Amino acid sequence: MINACLLNDDDTLKLVSVAAGSTLPTNTIWLDVNQPDDEERQWLEKLLIEDVPDEDEMDDIESSSRFRVGPDGVHILSLFPQRLANDTRGVNMSFTMRKNLLLSFREDDVSIVRLLRYYIRHGKANIRSALDILLSLQDLKVDQLSDMIEDAYSTLDETADTIIEEGHVEENLEELVRQEELNGQILQALYDSRRALRFIKKTFESSLDDRQNRNIDEMLNDIESILPHTQFLANKINFQLEATMGYTNHKQNKIIKIFSVAAVVFMPPTWIASLYGMNFKFMPELDWRFGYPLSICMMILSAGATYLFFRKKGWL
Structure with a gap:
């Protein structure tokens, strides 16, 4: 699917x-290619000198692959977060x-692209050039990452309230693992945005106007202010884990403690029962009329004495 954004003579934008195989309009400033x-x-390869990037090429992490100037123009690979229900994953977009x-080329849906297209349709985007499109996408990404951090704070507040509640331990563990993965993706996307913005500012230094320069500086400042929150979130997640x-x-130790105490309490009665269970010929108590009741009393007294000893020591 290919969508184009046209900049009309009256500075209005139109999406088509x-x-x-069709002829590309001369006033096209953005060509968005999805799958x-x-x-x-x-x-598309007829429009470009270099080949159209495939999915494997868009997953490169080396700076030389993600940010470069080629014979076909300036190439940038940028990572965009994509939310799917409770999960979030990164989608790489290639820009030329x-x-x-x-x-722009992508092999998956990106909500930020849909949001920018919505702004363009309703005249809410301040776009005057192709470079403004690229900066607007980066700006929306920084805003989305900030919102994701705020959502993470709210989620961790909820899990903190249910850490010691029965029936929530497994759910909390799953949620905390999910938040750890999300925080890592946010951090990766922030670093990627910072590298992309610095590359854009350096590469297009001579063509950037004051408005674009201010926009880039504001985004870089926002990223620097957001980055410490990712470290705080990581510490909070680890603490809750x-x-x-x-x-x-602690709960398992309490259960094991009960079994351990029970084993010690019943050890003296077991010893007495084992003693009188021996089949020796000369055991006077075996023929004694009160031998059986006495052995029962000895078992009860020995178990009770052991239990009281544990209570006095504070082990129970």
Whole structure:
């Protein structure tokens, strides 16, 4: 699927669908390509000097692969968070900037792209060039990462209230593991955005106007202010994980303690029963009329004395 954003003479924006093989409008400033088929790839390769990037190429992590200037223009690989129900994963988007045309490639849906297209349709986007499209996507990403951190704080507040409640331990562990993964993805996306913005500012230094420079500086400042929150969230998640595991171990230790005390309490009666269960010939108590009641009393008294001893020591 290929969608184009057109910048009209009156500075208004228009979104249109583009079919493979058609003529690209001259006032196109953004060509968004989502999961292109073979026919669309062949058509796009005629517009580009370099090949259309595939999914494996968009997963590279080296700086030389993610940020470079090639014969076809400026190439940027940027990571965007994508929420799916309770899970979040990163989707890499490939950008190619050539003159006043931005080409974006992705192999999956990205909610930030849909949000920007919504703003464009309703005239809420302050876009005057292809570079503004790229900066707007980065700006929306930083805002989304900030919202995700706020949601993480709310979730951790809820799990903190139920750490020692019965029936919530397993649920809390699953949620904390999910939050740990989410925090790592947020941190990775923030680092990626910072690298991308610094590369954009350095590469397009001569063509950036004051408004764009201010926008980039504000995004970089926002990223620097958000980064400490990821460390705080990591510490909070680890604390709650340790508290949950500590509470679980405490409950298990109490159960083991009960069995251990029960074994010690019944040890003297077991010894007495074992003693009189021996089949020796000369055991006077075996023929004694009161031998059986006496052995029963000895078992009860020995168990009771052991129990009282444990209570006095504070072990129970």
